[in-house]
Amino acid sequence: MMEDDPGLLRASLLVPPLAELRDVLQAGLAENFEQVDVSVVDCPDLQLAPFCLAAPGLCGDERIADVGGVPYLMPEPRKDKLYDLGDVSRLVGLPGALVLGAGAASHAVLGMNGELMANVLTSPQGGKEAVNNRSFSARWDRNAAKSRSVAGEGVPDEARPKNEEEEHGCVLEPYNHTEFAFLGNLFISQGKRGKVLEIRAGVRTGASNFISCMRLALFRNYGEKPVGLGGVFVMEEGDAKLHVMPRFSPCPLHSDECVNSWLKFITVPPPLSCLSVLVSHDPALSLRLEHVHCFGPHGLGGHYHCDVTPRSVRYHGYFIPAREIYRIDRPS
């Protein structure tokens, strides 16, 4: 990825006042959750558990970057498509930034395919060494999992995935690298504390997941004026359905059925810290409109689909609107 890359596009996002967003999200979430409380607050120190970000806050020159895309992952992986979180923060004009979100871990680093929970403070000098790296990767390795299980360590019983067949296949590990592969949906800011939206939602009554519900509420309200949000939420109660990408498929993934039988789905208990990016409308940039990856202290994590326990689920998060979106290396 070069700075003169013709694949670098930029668009402005609509930035409504936080008080207005509060009202829009309060009303939208209330259609999907029984208990909703959205407020404008001073950002707490999000470095603390359970949020565990690489910088104290979400604020300052907020941007979103959509890097690469699914066409580089399938039907056959373009293994040459490697990117760097430090490069991304520099390309969006913010060297020395908090970069958080969802992507694919570098197969060159992991030795196999896997999920990336990106969560770094990049170098202000523009180098590839992160100042603070609290990222995780999740990979699928039944053997490593088996030996962990035999040793009787790690995941307590109540924190184990509920699908016995896939128990322990997920291996969540700190990812002390900035390289990633194929695609990334990233929120980038100065990582400062300031005013943010605090969102609590519990008891799901509708079909949308937490992030889709917010995205759809923004789209209904703002239409083709795109609003982007980045942030972090914790699923405090309930169980979530996640997937983890296993090793590359030996055959091309040409259909949704192929993809779904290749991916490993697990049900994971709370707490789950979820790094989130969403955009309400695609201004013809081939965007992915939402992407959430998560990790928990129980050693499980991956790509968030939804909760599977609507009656008991409880979410608590902090979000802020982004001012600009950058499209990097868009697949043709």
Ligand SMILES: [Zn+2]
């Ligand atoms: Zn994902």
